[in-house]
Amino acid sequence: MNEIMKFIEELKKNKDLIKYLTIFDLKTNIARTYLGIIWWILDPLLYMAIFYLLVHVILGRGGPDYPVVLFTALIPLKWTTACLVDATSAISGKGRIIKQIYVPKIVFVIVRLLVNTVKFSIGAIIMLLFLAVYGVEIQTTYFYFPLIILAHGFVLLPVMILFAHIGVYLKDIKNMMQYIARMLYYLSPVLFTLDSIPENLAKYFYLNPLTTFIETYRNILLYGAAPLWINLFVIIACGMILLVIALRLLFKYENQYAKVM
Known part of the structure; x- marks a missing residue:
């Protein structure tokens, strides 16, 4: 667990730098658009509207509660894909x-995790307001x-570290991630619920x-049900193991990155 201790030490020593870079990145993002921070509010609404129009209106799928079912999955998915795509060029x-x-x-x-988490937080607030207006x-x-x-x-972090490391050596990974992110739409219960597909198929999801997290978000926000604790504990345990592996890889090769780039 030496990697975890070193990781914690690096966070403590560089907390001011992390704070500065995160704020700088957020300000830069705001300055690049005319609408600024307002765009962060419109983005999740437009994001949901597109999928709602496609699936519910055009294809005629989903039920009367489909907008809230869709929204509670799209916002976490958007956070996940944004983190993974950004991670490929983080270093x-x-x-x-x-x-x-x-x-x-x-x-x-x-910094990439924090920046996307701030954006996700705004989307999450919009989502909660939407649920309230919808009558949930x-x-x-x-x-x-x-x-x-x-x-x-916590589970996103080790995956981001791995993608950041790979991104130094494999320049095309960011382009590849665009397609991987799209696959997550179909490999996760985003546009549908698991109870709408055969049980023998649903278990493979x-x-x-991400399926566990989406189902947990829906449980606690829509149905008043408990999180999927067992699944979450397994995923977090695997995340801890992956974090040690990812940190070991990062700390071993980080001094070589400059030569590669």
Whole structure:
């Protein structure tokens, strides 16, 4: 577990740098558009509207509660795909900085996670407001929401580290991730619910960890049901193992990244 201890030490030593880079990145994103932060509010609404129009209106699928079922899956999925796509260039995209000064490479990955988490938080607020307007009653299970977000982010981190490492050596991975992200739409219960497909097929969707998170978000936000604790504990345990492996890989090769780039 030396990797975990080193990881924690790097976070402590570089917390100010992480904070600065995160705020700088967010401000830069805002400055690049005319609408600024308003776009972060419109984005999840437009995102849902497109899928709702396609699936519910044009194809005639889903029931009367389809908008909330769709929204509670799309927002977490968007967060996941944004983190994974950004991770592929988290280190390779900082080549000029890395060649000039030493910065722990884990900093760049953490910044990408935090930036996308801020955007996700705004989308999550919009989602909760939408549920309230739609008439979904506030459940006591809402208190699980921050905890599930924390678990989701923890599981995303090691995968992001691995993609960031691979991105240094394989330049095309970001283009590949665009297609992998699209596959997640079909390998996760986003446009449908698991009870709408055969049971013998539905169980295979749980091989995708995102399925557990989506079903948990729907449970606590829509149905007042408990999270899928057993599934979550298994995924978090696997995430811890993957984090150790990913950190070991990162710390072993981070001094070689400048030469490769």
